[in-house]
Amino acid sequence: MTRFLVVPQWQGSPSARAMQLIDGANAIAGDLPRSATTVLDVPMEAGESLGTGVHRLSALLRTRALVDEALAPQFEPVVLIGGDCGVSIGGVAHAARAHEDLAVVWFDAHPDLHDQESSPSGAFGGMVLRAVLGDGADGLALEPGTVPASRVVLAGARSFDDEEQDYAQREGLRELDAGALADAGALADAVRTTGAGSVFVHVDLDVLDPAEISGVTSAQPFGVSLADLLASIAALRAQVPLVGAAITGFSPSSPDAAIEDLGTILRIVGALA
Secondary structure (H helix, E strand, O other): OOEEEEEOOOOOOOOOOOOHHHHHHHHHHOOOOHHHEEEOOOOOOOOOOOOOOOOOHHHHHHHHHHHHHHHOOOOOOEEEEEOOHHHHHHHHHHHHHHOOOEEEEEEOOOOOOOOOOOOOOOOHHHOHHHHHOOOOOOOOOOOOOOOOHHHEEEEOOOOOOHHHHHHHHHHOOEEEOOOHHHOOOHHHHHHHHOOOOEEEEEEEHHHEOOOOOOOOOOOOOOOEOHHHHHHHHHHHHHHOOEEEEEEEOOOOOOHHHHHHHHHHHHHHHHHHO
16 A cells, blocks of 8 residues: 655745645645555754755755655655655655666656755755755765666756756756657656666656646746646556655645645545555
8 A cells, every 4th residue: 555754844945935835745634544644743943054055954854864764664655745845855765775776757847956056046955856866965865876867757847947957968867848748658668768667756746837736836837737747657657666756846825725726636646646
């Protein structure tokens, strides 16, 4: 049975609405099966950068330790519910420990490929995929080579900074835009091309077109349709075992607004669980 780990972390987000991510995570948790769901009591304080270029690093490190502890005894797939997209790195690390051939699919409007020097905000949410690839703050980044760039597929990204575009091209990351994902088999084909035998899927909800969802902190036009997202995940799961996932970035402006988006989000939960 799929288990859910709810991580209402906000400290990795650059948004002025970051603390609404707590409300978003808790709103999703309310519709998950209680017996299969654990909600982490994450630190609420902002934390300190500890002399690095990562804002609120001390709080992020504490939450990462809590995620690692919660996931350590798990053997079945776990779906993490954020919070900001930084929570995914703990899920990827857990999956990679059990699956040396892991691929990572990163559904996100933003590629999250900054490092501490290039980031304009200092927010870890804009650095997390680069940290998955082994380049980031000690205690957050994976060991280099754990998930090589050759086994990463960046899906639906459409808001690149120049430094991120340069890094993606330099590392040869596979990219699928919203148009490519209209072909339900394109994602599965891209992951099979990596040679991976298992996959972790990260879904930041801002990958969706703004017509599909309102409760995100940085909506970007020309996104992925819900139908294409669900079809792509289904086709991928038919070809490659899903061994972990995360859904992040739900930041509703009010309880009523949360209700309006939950139907969409729960369909994504169903696709991953």
